[in-house]
Structures are given as C-alpha cells and as structure tokens.
Amino acid sequence: MNIQDRVKELRRVPASELKPNPRNWRTHPVAQRDALRGVLADVGFADAVVARELADGTLELIDGHLRAETMQDAAVPVLVVDLDDQEATKVLLTHDALATMVGVDQENLATLLDEAQFESEAVESMFAGMKPDNAPLLADAERPEIDVPExxxxxxxxxxxxxxxxxxxxxxxxxxxxxxxxx
Incomplete structure (x- = not known):
C-alpha cells in the first residue's frame, strides 16, 4: 500500500482568517462548546486544525471548525494539507466518523478518569456519566440485544x-x- 504524506506545513494563523468549509456536516451543541472552552483553558492547544490552501491563497478548514470559531482572532496551529476538492471531501466526511468507531478499554478509562482533574465544570460533566461509581459503562456481555434486520x-x-x-x-x-x- 502506497501511503502519501499530504501535510505540506504547519502554520500558526489567526483563527478568524480560516474559511469554514461550506459542506461541514458536523454540528456542535452547547455542552461540547463549553467543554472545549474548558479544555482550552485547562490545557491549551495540543492539536492542530486541518485546512487546505485554495487557489486564492485562503485556507479552508477540513477539521477544527469549532476550535477555530472558539479562538476567534487568536493564532491557532494549522496543518496545511495538499488535497484537491474530492480528497478534501473524503477527509471532511471521514475524519470525525473514524473517531466514533473506537473501542473502550474500561480499566484504562477508569484510571484516567480518576487521575485527571479539570477546572471546568463543563469538562467534568462531560465525563461524569462515564465514571464507574456513577454509571458504569456496559461490558460487551451486558449490552442489550437488538434486532438487526436481515x-x-x-x-x-x-x-x-x-x-x-x-x-x-x-x-x-x-x-x-x-x-x-x-x-
């Protein structure tokens, strides 16, 4: 398998200069917005948004719309990728969708939840239901059966x-x- 490195460079750009992708399908509820602000306040930026350079030199977001919107005029790290319109569409569609496919290592999750303490109530509430003493995550054997049509x-x-x-x-x-x- 031939895998290409499509990252051209890392730039720091004022978030307000990043053009939102008009086809972005992801929405961001208030709880997510609040939790992101909490993580940014506690930790700061530890990841880059992803954008491609258009013919006019502007940068169009592929991933990181909420981070860019939250940061407004502050400079944010941007991975500038070399993707055409069709490739950008594929990444826009799959980037977060792939993240939803992850599994959960219950033991490591419980340890991380015990060790991490956040200043933000929004971040704490994001994880509240995942803590074993509040609402344990279901083990595979405990998941309810569902009807799957043929x-x-x-x-x-x-x-x-x-x-x-x-x-x-x-x-x-x-x-x-x-x-x-x-x-």
Whole structure:
C-alpha cells in the first residue's frame, strides 16, 4: 500500500482568517462548546486544525471548525494539507466518523478518569456519566440485544482503487445500493 504524506506545513494563523468549509456536516451543541472552552483553558492547544490552501491563497478548514470559531482572532496551529476538492471531501466526511468507531478499554478509562482533574465544570460533566461509581459503562456481555434486520451483502476484493471505482459505478448504475470500503 502506497501511503502519501499530504501535510505540506504547519502554520500558526489567526483563527478568524480560516474559511469554514461550506459542506461541514458536523454540528456542535452547547455542552461540547463549553467543554472545549474548558479544555482550552485547562490545557491549551495540543492539536492542530486541518485546512487546505485554495487557489486564492485562503485556507479552508477540513477539521477544527469549532476550535477555530472558539479562538476567534487568536493564532491557532494549522496543518496545511495538499488535497484537491474530492480528497478534501473524503477527509471532511471521514475524519470525525473514524473517531466514533473506537473501542473502550474500561480499566484504562477508569484510571484516567480518576487521575485527571479539570477546572471546568463543563469538562467534568462531560465525563461524569462515564465514571464507574456513577454509571458504569456496559461490558460487551451486558449490552442489550437488538434486532438487526436481515441484510444480504457481497464483499468483492478488487485489484486496486481504479477497479474498485469502476465496479462501484457499474453496480450503482444497475441500481444496487453500494458502499466503498478500503481495508
């Protein structure tokens, strides 16, 4: 597998100069906004937002919209990536979605929750339900059963991305509901 490094550079840019991506699909509830402000107050910036440089020289966000919005005119670290519009769309769609697929190591989580203390009530409340003494996380064996409707699927191994795209387009053209997966 040939994996490209698409990061061009790290810049520090006033957050107000970053252009929000008009196709950003993520929303940020008040509790998340408050928790982010709490983490920034307790720790500061420990991550970079991700943006691509447009033809006019402006930077368009791919990830980090809430951080940029929260920081307003303050300089923020920005990973400038070399992505075209289609590639930026793929990253915009998958960046946070991949993070939601994580599992939980209950023991490490409990230890971290015991060790970390935050000044912000918003951050503390974000984790309150995860503490074992309040509302234990469900072990796999304790999860309630759910009904999953029958679904008939076929997984096809392709020789490469080009073949995958051709097959995907052909099957979609024939009326099949399809998804692209890369493992």
């Amino acid at each position: 679904s008939y699927q076929v997984v096809v191994e392709c020789q490469g991305e080009e073949e995958q795209e051709l097959l995907f387009n052909r099957l979609r053209g024939e009326g099949f509901r399809c998804r692209v997966m890369t493992l």
